[in-house]
Amino acid sequence: MTKLGQWLWGLALLGSAWAALALGPLGPRVPPPCRQVLLPLPVYLLVAFGCYSLATVGYRLATFNDCEEAAAELQEHIGAARADLRRRGLQF
Amino acid sequence: MATATDQVVGFGLVAFSLVLFVYYTIWIIILPFIDSDHGIHQYFLPREYAVIIPVVAGLLLLLFIGECYLCSSNWRFLN
Numbered sequence: 802m803t804k805l806g807q808w809l810w811g812l813a814l815l816g817s818a819w820a821a822l823a824l825g826p827l828g829p830r831v832p833p834p835c836r837q838v839l840l841p842l843p844v845y846l847l848v849a850f851g852c853y854s855l856a857t858v859g860y861r862l863a864t865f866n867d868c869e870e871a872a873a874e875l876q877e878h879i880g881a882a883r884a885d886l887r888r889r890g891l892q893f
Numbered sequence: 894m895a896t897a898t899d900q901v902v903g904f905g906l907v908a909f910s911l912v913l914f915v916y917y918t919i920w921i922i923i924l925p926f927i928d929s930d931h932g933i934h935q936y937f938l939p940r941e942y943a944v945i946i947p948v949v950a951g952l953l954l955l956l957f958i959g960e961c962y963l964c965s966s967n968w969r970f971l972n
Contacts, residue, residue, distance in 0.1 A: 837925040841944050845921045848947050852917075855910040863903025865895050 819843065917943070 802810070823839045887893065895903070920937050927933060962968070 834925040837940070838922055841921050841940075844944050844947050845917065847951075848917055849914060852910040852914040856907045859903040859906025859910065861903070862906070863895055863900045865899070867894065 816843075 819839070819842060823836070823842075883893065894900075920940075920943050924934065924937060924940075
């Protein structure tokens, strides 16, 4: 089974478990505060995942280090390539 | 070291998402277990908004992404 298939299968299982508990016949047997937590649970998980994504993006942005040696080496390569092409007659 | 702007923006995003997560977690998961006459409930909107606001925000985000895609000047080439 492909990864997509696995994800969809897992989502279908969790979704049907949630639906059975929250919307289905077992509904009234769940204690009221737990029911109030259970109903918005998919939206909550989505928001939590969004917050985690945003935090990860922000953290990686803040801790991404400059690679000064690689930048200098790249500029050197660019200069060498420019000189080579100019020698072969390409106009810049 | 990332530039100062990058660090400010990055850690700002982390702080914002942390605050959002804590607020939303308390709203959805913790409040139902607290008696309704406790003072903490005054800091939170009625629970319907806990579902309506993310759904509307998600729809707006999707619309915005779709509009950027459809109205970009390269659309004829990408299509």
